[in-house]
Amino acid sequence: MNKSFTHLSKKGVHMVEVSDKPVVKRTAVAQGKIYLQSETIKLIENEEIKKGNVLTTAQIAAIGAVKSTHHLIPLCHSLRITGVEVDFKVKDEEIEVEVSVTSMGKTGVEMEALTGASIALLTIWDMVKSVEKDENGQYPSTKISDIVVIKKEKK
Template sequence: MSEDLTHTDEEGNVQMVDVGDKPDTARRAVARGEIQLQPSTIQSVRDDDIGKGNVLATARVGAVQAVKHTWETIPMCHQIPITNVETDFDLREDRITLEVAVETTGKTGCEMEALEGVTSGLNVIWDMVKAAEKDEDGQYPETSIGEVRVVTKRKRSLQ
């Protein structure tokens, strides 16, 4: 059974996959997720009227930082050279969608980096707006993060 699993050896011990013999390829992954917020909070984000500062600018920095440090937080994830990160926010009436695109040239993909960028960027938004989202009991009944997924993944040969 363990011969079918790429992150375990014959004895079932966890291991990093050896990608040393794989050719370098150009790779791109795009992930997306959303945070559900109260409409009044969305308006405050639009108006740049959140006491902690510019929510989207801060979330963008958080997303990029997370992409660059994915290998430190996901066990067995390779450290890869990030060649580009793009972030795109879409503000709706009751949610903010974040899309993160990551590009690399190397031996392994970058979908985990895109996912880390999305989840961290959304967590930064939550942190920035939590005072506006709390109810009278200090809870967050309308706030949630969800719909996180890889939407595209591509690789192409360099030859």
């Protein structure tokens, strides 16, 4: 069995050449969850977190992360992002984020959607860490999980 690695060359590593691929509309949707104490969720919903509006800040962070993905992931192509949507489902003890990314390009936008979802969740954690910490400064009930691509398409 002869394996061929797309990012390796005889000289080391390289970015995959995509110039011969057609430009098409590409969309990817990623989601993830952060588990928080129910008291923290109430503070977020009532906009009582001292750092500010948690979900709006997380949206801004996610959009910035999508646009910066190629700076964060080695060998990831920079893409012409044409749209980003960041939505939240707030439940009693968790917040789910969904990030949808669209581009006109030659390669997919899954990494951008995953990066956006991850950074949205990390931003939420950062903004609520003062109320999530226990008396020892630990986070026994705070958890980020289930970061996945739920949809990928090209047209």
